[in-house]
Each structure stands twice: as structure tokens, then as C-alpha cells.
Amino acid sequence: QITLKESGPTLVKPTQTLTLTCSFSGISLTTYGVGVGWVRQPPGKALEWLALIYWDDDQRFSPSLRSRLTIAKDTSKNQVVLTLTNIDPVDTATYYCIHTPDPTGVGLGRYFHHWGQGTLVTVSS
Amino acid sequence: QSVLTQPPSVSGAPGQRVTISCTGNSSNIGAGYDVHWYQQFPGAGPKLLIYANKNRPSGVPDRFSGSKSGTSASLAITGLQAEDEADYYCQSCDISLGDYVFGTGTKVTVL
Numbered sequence: 476q477i478t479l480k481e482s483g484p485t486l487v488k489p490t491q492t493l494t495l496t497c498s499f500s501g502i503s504l505t506t507y508g509v510g511v512g513w514v515r516q517p518p519g520k521a522l523e524w525l526a527l528i529y530w531d532d533d534q535r536f537s538p539s540l541r542s543r544l545t546i547a548k549d550t551s552k553n554q555v556v557l558t559l560t561n562i563d564p565v566d567t568a569t570y571y572c573i574h575t576p577d578p579t580g581v582g583l584g585r586y587f588h589h590w591g592q593g594t595l596v597t598v599s600s
Numbered sequence: 601q602s603v604l605t606q607p608p609s610v611s612g613a614p615g616q617r618v619t620i621s622c623t624g625n626s627s628n629i630g631a632g633y634d635v636h637w638y639q640q641f642p643g644a645g646p647k648l649l650i651y652a653n654k655n656r657p658s659g660v661p662d663r664f665s666g667s668k669s670g671t672s673a674s675l676a677i678t679g680l681q682a683e684d685e686a687d688y689y690c691q692s693c694d695i696s697l698g699d700y701v702f703g704t705g706t707k708v709t710v711l
Contacts, residue, residue: 514646521602521689521702521703521704522638522691524691524699524700524702527700535699537698538698539698571645571646581634581652581655582651583632583633583634584692585699585700586636586648586651586652587638587648587691588651589648590645592644592645
């Protein structure tokens with residue numbers, strides 16, 4: 476059974492840095508093709524992909540947020556950490572941890588097979 | 601930003617068939633990238649419903665089906681049930697706007 480769980484602050488002040496941790500089980504970021512990353516959803520709005528880190532340490536970021544995002548993995552702890560700098564009220568959202576499996580033989584382009592329950596982060600002074 | 605366009609809402613009576621469109625362009629769906637669909641209930645995280653255009657993960661009822669043609673894709677729900685009332689999002693890849701993009705989302709209402 477694959478599970479992902481997000482943890483981090485629920486309230487962050489503007490200009491601060493947000494750090495979120497995804498702790499997962501049932502998958503390994505040492506397995507070929509596997510990726511773990513983040514998607515967010517502002518209240519009442521659509522989903523927005525943020526970042527992914529792959530088994531080979533390749534990292535991908537949303538172009539609109541690239542300058543503010545970092546992502547790192549700790550394979551010994553089965554964790555992925557996302558940081559978002561210079562946070563603003565528009566960054567208020569539920570942040571989801573996601574898992575993408577090896578797409579070999581499936582098709583062209585990855586999908587997000589498993590999702591965490593999400594964590595709501597509010598940005599306010 | 602959402603570069604895949606979906607209708608804001610669709611509705612149908614129980615037992616009816618409804619379809620949700622997902623319209624992209626030559627940088628995403630039209631470039632040959634697969635389309636995937638997610639179902640999201642209020643207050644819950646999304647769940648993978650269809651992957652690679654038409655494949656259902658284990659446990660997804662066969663009343664859900666997907667298709668893709670040209671620069672668009674569709675999700676069909678046949679034999680609509682009250683429990684299908686949720687938000688639905690399509691997702692693909694985009695070679696010019698970043699690796700992964702989502703649709704604008706569609707709310708399905710069962711009348």
C-alpha cells in the first residue's frame with residue numbers, strides 16, 4: 476500500500492520561506508522511473524503542478540515558480556522536502572504530495588498515481 | 601496557470617451519460633502527450649481516474665471512460681450515479697509551459 480503524507484506549518488507570514496515535508500511509504504525513490512513531487516490548489520481554484528524530483532535526482536519545476544522553489548529527497552528517510560521562498564498571500568493553498576510511477580510502456584507523459592491528503596497553508600501577517 | 605480548458609460544469613440525471621471535454625493545443629495534447637483524469641470530492645485530495653487517455657486504475661468502475669483525438673480529450677461517465685458528483689480535472693504535459701499542466705476543472709452535478 477502506497478501512502479504519502481504532508482507536514483509543515485499551517486500559517487506563514489508574507490516574505491517568509493515555506494518548508495513542506497512529504498513522508499511516504501510503499502515506494503522508493505531509488506527505484507527506476509519513480510518521482511515524488513508537489514501540486515497545490517488555492518481555495519476554490521484549480522490544481523497547479525509545482526515540482527518533481529526523480530529517482531536519478533533530476534528535478535523539474537513549474538516555470539512560473541522556478542526561481543522560488545527548491546526540492547530535495549532523503550532516500551534513507553523516504554522523504555521529499557519542498558521549499559518556497561518569499562511567500563505571498565496568493566500562495567495560500569492546499570499543498571499535495573504526489574507520486575508518479577515509471578511511465579515505461581504506458582505512454583507519453585507522466586501521471587500522478589498517488590496523492591497525499593493535502594495540507595492547507597495560509598499566508599497572512 | 602491552467603492551459604487545458606474544461607467546461608466549468610456539466611449535469612445529468614441518474615443513469616444518463618455525461619461527457620467532459622479537455623481542450624489543449626499543439627504544445628500539449630496535440631503534441632502527442634497523453635491525457636489523464638482525476639476525480640476530487642469536496643475536502644478531499646484528487647484521485648487518479650483515467651491514465652494514458654483511456655486506462656482505468658484498479659478499482660475504478662468501468663462506467664468511466666476516456667478518449668483523445670487531436671488537441672482534445674474527453675471523459676465520459678455512463679450510467680451517472682449520485683456518488684459521481686465531484687470535480688474532475690484533466691492533466692497532460694506541455695513542451696512550452698512546463699512539464700505538467702492541469703485543466704480548469706469541471707464540476708459534475710447529478711440532478
